[in-house]
Amino acid sequence: MALRNVNEITSKTDWIIGHSHISLFGTFTFFAIAGIYQAVPTISNRPLWSDRLANWHFGLSFFGSVPFMLPLWIGGFLQGMMWATWADGTTFAEFHNNITVLSFLDTVSEMYIWWVMRAVGGTIILLGNILFVINIFNTGFLKPEKQIAEVKAV
DSSP states (O other): OOOOHHHHHHHTTHHHHHHHHIIIIIIIIHHHHHHOOOOHHHHHHHSSSOOOHHHHHHHHHHHHHHHHHHHHHHHHHHHHHHHHHHOOOOSSSHHHHHHHHOOHHHHHHHHHHHHHHHHHHHHHHHHHHHHHHHHHHHHHHOHHHHHHHHHHHH
């Protein structure tokens, strides 16, 4: 984005949102969640309720982040390329004609499929986060899954 030619295409598009999501969700959220997985069992002096749920949570969050962020980058770049066609023309009349041929709403409607892919990724992440909440809640209030299995075996 520091390069002017790239910034002219990506500025004010969904590419910026995807770029923000990779740093905030892809980095800091994973660090925070790992910290919670470490802190809650330590504070409550109980083992994590289910290692399997924790692994599923991380897996769903990671694999859900790909269709969550990638469409924003690709779609945002394509959106910027569509907007760049507005600048074509050597006279005001040519420039104005390009604006009337491809309206802003047309470029927004072209983003629909990319937003659907983002929604699919967001749904996968949401499912992973529901597993996270269940696991942390059960860590504080229920017996660990291992102890339950041992009781059933006896």
